[in-house]
Amino acid sequence: MDWLHAYEDELRLVFEESRKVISAFPEPLNAYGQSYLDQFNVFKLDSHKNYICYLLPFWLQDRCSLSPALTRSMSAGNVFFMLYFFLQDDLMDSRETPADQALPLANLLYVEFLSIYLPLFPADSPFWSYFNRYITEWADSVSGEAGRDYFLNDRIRISHKASPLKLSLTAALLLSGQSPLIAGAEEMLHTVLLTLQMLDDYEDWEEDLRDGNYNCLLSLARTYAGAAGEPLTEAAVKDFIYITGGLAAYAATAEANHLMLEDFPWQLPRLLSFHLVLVKNLQQIAAAIEAEKQLLQAGGLDYWLSRHGNLS
Structure with missing residues (x-):
């Protein structure tokens, strides 16, 4: 690391x-x-x-x-x-x-x-125009996430929840005379912030389900369950994660994000290394679930179901 x-x-x-x-x-x-x-x-x-x-x-x-x-x-x-x-x-x-x-x-x-x-x-520095835009992006994102499904329809707004973080990136590029790189660097950071939010949402899904907070994983689980507009149950989420292999699809999105990052012409190697850790965490969690499921399928399905609750 x-x-x-x-x-x-x-x-x-x-x-x-x-x-x-x-x-x-x-x-x-x-x-x-x-x-x-x-x-x-x-x-x-x-x-x-x-x-x-x-x-x-x-x-x-x-x-x-x-x-x-x-x-x-x-x-x-x-x-x-x-x-x-x-x-x-x-x-x-x-x-x-x-x-x-x-x-x-x-x-x-x-x-x-x-x-x-x-x-x-x-x-009169352009920094303050970026400052205003980033705060506006944050305000728009946090005020609208309860009523709009960002993960399915507008993923950049998930990244906008952390838009103020872009200020240090933009400041560094302005101070070093590299302002033409700002737009591409913003896009690169958006990609990292999306994966970071996805990992956080996996870790917090039970709390977010209980509290009614927006969550990327819950958005995907709701789609798989065909529960658009309906309350999502804990059993349906566990079925998505542990039975249908939904976390593998979730991790695949993070992997696709990493491939996009590798294609950016302007690179920050340690930002890329950090993102790879996020991707591997999600992949390892998904792989561990699938491996345990395979081990238990032969005569051990009842044990699997008892460990992960009532999934049906």
Whole structure:
């Protein structure tokens, strides 16, 4: 995993600096902010590992001739912006998130992000037009996913849920005088973000089914079940995953994404390596399910069904 281990020392500095900045927030937002940061700190056990957010500036460093200090600063900016949007996601998805703390903290994080980028780009820089577009893409995506089936009909909007991440990519290309590459680089990142969301949705499908959240895997399962417009049951999803081999089809989409990435004329090798890990994870999960099913088919089907619940 060269896409991670080569940058561990730098990432420690990023999280240490981010924690230092947040610790200076007014009480009690400083404690709340540090606790929230820990939920995504790659060096904390059981944290959510949003690798692409922290690491994208480092993957761009050589290709865009970024100094180590600027690269760390952009990574920290990504951390602040990530937390800003995740707090909003929490407020939209859960009634348990304390709005009286989450909203003020989110605004402080937003200001810290701006404090990094404002000195880099004057007001008339095209960066701010990209900034407006990416925020608009995010808003459109998160507000429409409940009523539109993005995975079947408009997959780019799945990637748009993470559109703000493109800011560090666009910033690096602008700073290095490579603005003609921005459109293609955006498309490349969209492909990675789609596969990343697909893997997350496999891991979260039971929770998303229970909470009524949109989920790529559930979208595909609903199609296989012929349940368009109807509530999807847990039994139908398990039938799709464990009986009909639906996860193999799901993983095939991720593999097709990787083939597209390999054809892009402009490459970020460590972004490609990261994406391959995502694809292999899905393929290995699908293969393990199929292998176990084959082993149990000869006299062991009852055992299989008992392990995976009532699938019929």
